[in-house]
Amino acid sequence: MAILIRNLFIFFLFTIILGGSYGFWNLEHTLRRVTYSEFRHCLANHDLESITFTGNKVIATHRDSDSYETTVPNAEKLISELQDRNIQIIFKKDRSEQIFQGIALIYLVLLLLTVIISLSKKRKIEEEENKFASNKLILPDDGQKPITFNDVAGIPEALEELQEIVNFLKNPEQYSQIGAVSPKGILLQGPPGTGKTLLARAIAGEAQVPFYSFSGSDFVEMFVGVGASRVRDIFKEAKSNSPCIIFIDEIDAVGGSRAGGATASGQDERSQTLNALLVEMDGFSTSDTIVVLAATNRPDILDMALSRPGRFDRQVNILPPDIKGRIKILQVHGAKVALSPDIDIDKIAHLVPGFTGAELANLVNEAALMAARDGKTLVELDDFEHARDRILMGVERKGRIMSYDDRKILAYHEAGHAIIAKTLPESDPIHKITIIPRGRALGQTQQLSVNDRSSYNYEYLKSRITILMGGRAAEEIAFQQRTTGAQGDIVQATEIATNMICKWGMSDIIGPQAMVVDDSGFLGGASQRLEMSDKTAELVDQEIKNLLESCNELALQILKEKFYLLKQLAIILLEVETIDDEEFEIIMACQFTDKIQAGIQETNQCMNCPAVETCIHSKQKKN
Ligand code: ADP
Ligand code: ZN
Numbered sequence: 001m002a003i004l005i006r007n008l009f010i011f012f013l014f015t016i017i018l019g020g021s022y023g024f025w026n027l028e029h030t031l032r033r034v035t036y037s038e039f040r041h042c043l044a045n046h047d048l049e050s051i052t053f054t055g056n057k058v059i060a061t062h063r064d065s066d067s068y069e070t071t072v073p074n075a076e077k078l079i080s081e082l083q084d085r086n087i088q089i090i091f092k093k094d095r096s097e098q099i100f101q102g103i104a105l106i107y108l109v110l111l112l113l114t115v116i117i118s119l120s121k122k123r124k125i126e127e128e129e130n131k132f133a134s135n136k137l138i139l140p141d142d143g144q145k146p147i148t149f150n151d152v153a154g155i156p157e158a159l160e161e162l163q164e165i166v167n168f169l170k171n172p173e174q175y176s177q178i179g180a181v182s183p184k185g186i187l188l189q190g191p192p193g194t195g196k197t198l199l200a201r202a203i204a205g206e207a208q209v210p211f212y213s214f215s216g217s218d219f220v221e222m223f224v225g226v227g228a229s230r231v232r233d234i235f236k237e238a239k240s241n242s243p244c245i246i247f248i249d250e251i252d253a254v255g256g257s258r259a260g261g262a263t264a265s266g267q268d269e270r271s272q273t274l275n276a277l278l279v280e281m282d283g284f285s286t287s288d289t290i291v292v293l294a295a296t297n298r299p300d301i302l303d304m305a306l307s308r309p310g311r312f313d314r315q316v317n318i319l320p321p322d323i324k325g326r327i328k329i330l331q332v333h334g335a336k337v338a339l340s341p342d343i344d345i346d347k348i349a350h351l352v353p354g355f356t357g358a359e360l361a362n363l364v365n366e367a368a369l370m371a372a373r374d375g376k377t378l379v380e381l382d383d384f385e386h387a388r389d390r391i392l393m394g395v396e397r398k399g400r401i402m403s404y405d406d407r408k409i410l411a412y413h414e415a416g417h418a419i420i421a422k423t424l425p426e427s428d429p430i431h432k433i434t435i436i437p438r439g440r441a442l443g444q445t446q447q448l449s450v451n452d453r454s455s456y457n458y459e460y461l462k463s464r465i466t467i468l469m470g471g472r473a474a475e476e477i478a479f480q481q482r483t484t485g486a487q488g489d490i491v492q493a494t495e496i497a498t499n500m501i502c503k504w505g506m507s508d509i510i511g512p513q514a515m516v517v518d519d520s521g522f523l524g525g526a527s528q529r530l531e532m533s534d535k536t537a538e539l540v541d542q543e544i545k546n547l548l549e550s551c552n553e554l555a556l557q558i559l560k561e562k563f564y565l566l567k568q569l570a571i572i573l574l575e576v577e578t579i580d581d582e583e584f585e586i587i588m589a590c591q592f593t594d595k596i597q598a599g600i601q602e603t604n605q606c607m608n609c610p611a612v613e614t615c616i617h618s619k620q621k622k623n
Contacts, residue, residue, distance in 0.1 A: 008114060008115075008118075031059060031066075031067055031068050032066060032068040032069070033068065033069055033070060034068045034069075035070065036070055036072060036073065038070070039058070039060060039068075039070045042060065042062070043081075043085070047062055048060050048061065048062060048063070049061045049062065049063050049088065050087060050088035050089070050090055051078075051082055051087055051088070051089055051090065052090040052091075052092055053075060053089070053090065053091050053092065054091075056071055056072055056073075057069060057070075057071055058071065058072050058075075058078075137210060137211070137212055137213075138201070138204065138210065138211040138213065139210050139211075146204075146208070147198065147201045147202045147204075147205040148202055149163075149206055151198065151202060151332060152198055152202050152332075153321075153325065153328035153329040153331065153357075154321035154324070154325025154326065154328040154329045154357065155194075155199070155318055155319075155321065155325065158188075158199060158317075158318055159199075161316050162199065162203055162316065165183060165186065165203055166203055166206045166207045168182055168289070168291070169203070169207035169209050169243045169245070169291060170207050170208075172243060172289040182289065182291070183313075183314055184284055184290075184291065184292060184310060184311065184313075185281060185291075185292045185293075185294065185306075185310075185311050185312035185314070186291065186292070186293050186294070186312065186316060187251070187294050187296065187302075187306070187307070187312040187315045187316070188293060188294065188295045188296075188316050189295075189296055189297070189299040189316070189317050189318065190295075190297060190317060190319060190320075191297050191320060192356070192358070193356035193357060193358030193359055194319065194320055194356050194357055194358075195318060195357040195358070197213075197247070198357070199318070200213070200245065200247040200293045200295065201213075201247075203245060203293070204244075204245045204247075207243070207245075209244045209245055210238075210241050210244040210245070211244070211245050211247060212237075212238055212244065212245065212246045213246075213247040213249065214234070214247070214249070215248070215250050215253070216248055216252060216253030216254045217250055217253040218230075219231070219253070219254050219270075219273045220253050220254060220270060227270075227272060227273035227276070228272040228273050228275070228276035229276075230273075231273055231277050231280060232280065234246065235280040235290075238290050239288050239290065242287075242288050242289045242290050243289035243290065244289075244290055245290070245293060246290060246291075246292045246293070247293045247294070248292065248293070248294040249294075249295050250295065250296065251294035251295065251296050251306070252296045252297075252298045252301055252302060253270075254270050254274050254277065255274050255294075255302050255303050255306045256270070256301045256302065256303065274305075274306075278305060278306070278311060281310065282310060282311070294306075294312055319434075319436060320354060320355070320357075320436055321355075321356070321357065321360075322436055322576070322578035323350065323353075323575075323577050323578070324576075324578075326349040326352065326355060326360060327345055327346055327349045329357050329360045329361075330345050330348055330360055330363075333360060333364040333365075334364055336364070337364060337368040338368075338377065338378050339378065339379050340378040340379060340380045340381075341378075343379070343380060343381055343384075344381065347381065348363075348381065348384045351384065351385065351388050352388055353407070353436075353577065354436070359391065362391065363384065363387050363388060363391060364379075366387035366390060366391060367379050367383040367384045367386070368383070369387075370383040370386050370387055371383045407574060408570070408574060409478075409479060409483060409485065410435045410485065411435050411570040411571070411573040411574040412474045412475055412478045412479070412566065412567075412570040413471040413474055413475055413485055413486070414433050414434070414445050414471065414573060415433070415474060415566050415569035415570040415573055416470040416471050416472075416473055416474025416559055416566060417433075417445040417467055417468070417470045417471050417474075417489075418430050418433050418470075418569060418584065419470065419474075419558070419559060419562055419565055419566055419588075420463075420466055420467045420469075420470035420555055420558055421445070421463075421467045421470070422584075422588055423558050423562070424463040424467070424558075425459075425463075426460040426462075426463045427460070427463040427464070427467060429581065430445065430581055430584050431446040431580075431581055432445075432446045432579070432580055432581065433446070433569075433573060433579045433584065434578040434579075435573055435574070435577055436577055445467075445471075458500070461496055461500055461506070462547075464493075464496055465493045465496055465497055465547070465548065466551040466552075466554050466558075467555075468490075468492055468493040468551075469489070469493060469548075469551050469552045469554075469555040470558075471489050472485075472486035472489065472490075473552065473555040473556045473559050474559055474566055476556065477559050477563065478566070478567070478570070493548060494544070497544045497547045497548050497551075498516065500547065501515070501540060501543045501544055501547065502514070502516040502529070502540060503516055507543045507547075509539060509543055510540060510543055514530065515529060515530055515532060515536075515540055516528060516529055516530060517530060569587055569588075572587060
């Protein structure tokens with residue numbers, strides 16, 4: 001209704017302006033008006049040349065002065081009089097009347113249009129609202145089989161982390177009793193198709209609570225101000241249905257950094273919506289058992305305000321599954337189709353490195369379609385192979401599936417980092433090594449900082465740099481080549497080295513003298529050099545270079561010495577894609593590596609080794 005009124009208002013304003021300007025225009029073209037007596041006077045004096053009638057209005061044209069107009073009481077009588085006097089008589093249709101009629105017609109059409117447009121706009125909003133309302137709510141007892149954690153495979157860490165949320169939704173009293181503040185917002189981060197939506201629904205299913213789901217983009221497509229009021233409506237409704245879950249997919253659509261460059265109005269709408277969301281989340285009372293889950297694949301562009309305490313202060317990372325995860329997911333989805341009993345899921349999982357949960361679900365479905373098309377009753381391995389080829393050829397992979405050669409280089413690179421970390425005394429233990437690409441990073445070697453150090457010594461920092469150099473050193477040793485994959489490592493290493501020399505006084509030559517502006521970043525962060533003489537600058541550069549090079553030398557030396565270990569780790573990594581801390585220790589503990597290197601030991605004697613399960617020697621033997 002508001003829209004109709006607004007449009008009508010605009011319409012009337014327009015009319016007033018139009019009418020006004022018409023009147024003004026008319027004024028300019030108006031002839032001098034005279035009284036009827038004056039006219040009679042001229043008539044009597046035989047001054048007139050012609051008379052133009054338009055209704056009762058008369059324009060008299062003079063022989064020797066300007067025309068003027070007047071209104072006559074009785075046109076008919078005047079006409080006969082004029083005829084007697086031999087004055088030319090002209091009849092004209094009333095032009096202003098004509099114009100008026102035209103305008104009235106246009107006016108009417110415009111009015112009609114305004115009403116129609118307003119009404120249809122209103123209907124569209126209503127439709128959208130209905131669509132919004134109908135899509136958003138899933139009740140626990142809607143007759144469908146609820147989605148539970150059993151439907152979510154391959155991401156056990158995430159499930160473990162979110163189990164607490166389920167407990168909270170089920171027994172909020174247990175939490176409020178001891179004064180624990182409920183977790184309000186959880187951000188699920190990960191590439192598309194990794195199961196974020198599935199996970200959110202599974203939480204609702206496990207806890208048996210209503211599930212409100214929206215997409216950030218739902219709010220953005222709306223008319224200004226609607227998004228914010230929609231958010232308020234949702235929370236109001238959710239509160240009356242508590243305990244419940246609100247799920248916002250693609251939160252980056254509303255919660256993208258406000259500094260980003262969208263159009264001014266779109267930006268405004270987004271930040272209004274975002275503000276409304278934040279206000280609502282801040283305004284939860286302890287009695288509201290509502291958990292807001294949000295999903296994004298662009299955590300990097302999210303507004304900082306979203307991650308403040310009490311908002312989305314918990315983040316759960318969801319990665320594309322590794323080989324073990326892929327097997328589990330294939331098992332979950334494979335159970336929905338008639339698989340041939342002798343099918344080797346393990347083998348299928350190996351065929352599709354880099355596939356996400358959604359892609360695996362699709363793979364199973366495609367394979368089943370292939371089998372059905374061929375008139376089979378069971379889905380077999382070759383159906384999966386065909387389905388995979390079809391999927392890989394059909395969709396643009398955006399380089400996410402790497403070639404075997406690239407994966408091999410990556411495996412050596414990550415193995416290099418890990419082995420150096422293991423070798424150097426002053427370094428954090430390995431937590432996880434993976435060659436599954438994530439975001440811009442190809443692989444990853446994660447280390448755990450043991451006792452949250454608050455200061456770092458020279459040895460530790462040097463180890464850090466050497467570990468960073470380990471990736472490219474491994475590539476160099478194994479393939480005699482350097483790749484762009486080391487870019488991030490080099491940047492980090494250079495930052496640490498620069499800080500050591502320019503900030504922390506760790507160079508004897510430079511001494512305890514600050515050479516850079518202090519910035520907030522502790523170990524990282526590019527620093528601005530202070531003013532210094534050319535000679536000093538040269539010294540500083542030389543010191544940084546020396547430090548980096550000596551670390552690189554050390555990395556090369558270690559990896560050359562342990563080449564067999566490097567190779568073994570890389571091969572296993574290539575095979576299993578992710579290695580956790582335990583597996584890493586087992587591989588590193590291989591008793592035969594040195595002997596094999598020396599040519600003393602044959603790989604077939606590995607069976608007594610404690611690392612037999614994971615060890616590549618036994619794998620080689622098995623194959
Ligand atoms: P996202 O929200 O991360 O983009 P979805 O949750 O929409 O991904 O996943 C789409 C579909 O892919 C799911 O409905 C499910 O069938 C399948 N899927 C994704 N991840 C998994 C998983 N971990 N386990 C089982 N199925 C999954
Ligand atoms: Zn690296």
